[in-house]
Amino acid sequence: MRPIRIAALGGSLRAGSVSAAALRTCAARARRAGAEVTLLCGPDLVLPPYDPETGVRSAAELRLLAALRAADGVLLASPTYHGGMSGLLKNALDHTEALAQDTPGYLDGRAVGCLTVAWNEVAGxxxxASLRASAQALRGWAVPMGVVVSAATEFTAADTCADPRAARRLDILTDQVLDFARMRRTTEADAVPVGSGVGATL
Structure with a gap:
């Protein structure tokens, strides 16, 4: 059986971004657990403003859509701008309208873990909440754990969070995405195909 695939999207262009560092920490944990992680941060998500009328897709948009289509789970990380997610990440999520006609559509069946970074916990x-609402609107399964990381949190070059409490929360977030993705795949593998005849004599 192939490894679990995770698409990790980071919505900050800032050098030394804390949200990007937190996302890399989650990605590193997922990789240690055997998952394949596609990390798309900052410049990777610089896309044209979403236009439903255009039929032209940039190379960056095609990479994003391919990563999401292949993913069993998704991690979303954003800095907090005026109480909401970054415009960079919101625009990337708007581009997932291209997944509407997929089977299943949008992020249906995928676990989604959300984290934000803020100086103010209320704003974070x-x-x-807006990240989780967007994930659910895209039919993703937002995992129970959501994490608000203080903008003062330090991370090492080895993608380790220096704050034990924040580190523990990021670990739980990542593990819930992985656990749900594994359970989903197991359920699908055990499902009886329609028309197989199993149970027809009951």
Missing amino acids: ASAL
């Missing part, structure tokens, strides 16, 4: 919680 507001941004986290």
Whole structure:
């Protein structure tokens, strides 16, 4: 059986971004657990403003859509701007309208873990709620754990969070995405195909 695939999207262009560092920490944990992680941060998500009328897709958009289509789970990380997610990440999520006609559509069946970074916990919680709402609107399964990381949190070059409490929360977030993705794949593998005849004599 192939490894679990995770698409990790980071919505900050800032050099030394704390949200990008937190996302890399989650990605590193997922990789240690055997997952394949596609990390798309900052410049990787610089896309044209979403236009439903255009039929032209940039190379960056095609990479994003391919990563999401292949993913069993998704991690979303954003800095908090005025109580909401970054415009960079919101625009990337708007581009997932291209997944509407997929089977299943959008992020249906995929676990989605959300984290935000903020100086103010209230603003961070507001941004986290908007991330989770967007994930659910895209039919993703937002995992129970959501994390607001303080903008003062330090991370090492080895993608380790220096704050034990924040590190533990990021670990739980990542593990929930992985656990749900594994359970989903197991359920699908055990499902009886329609028309197989199993149970027809009951």
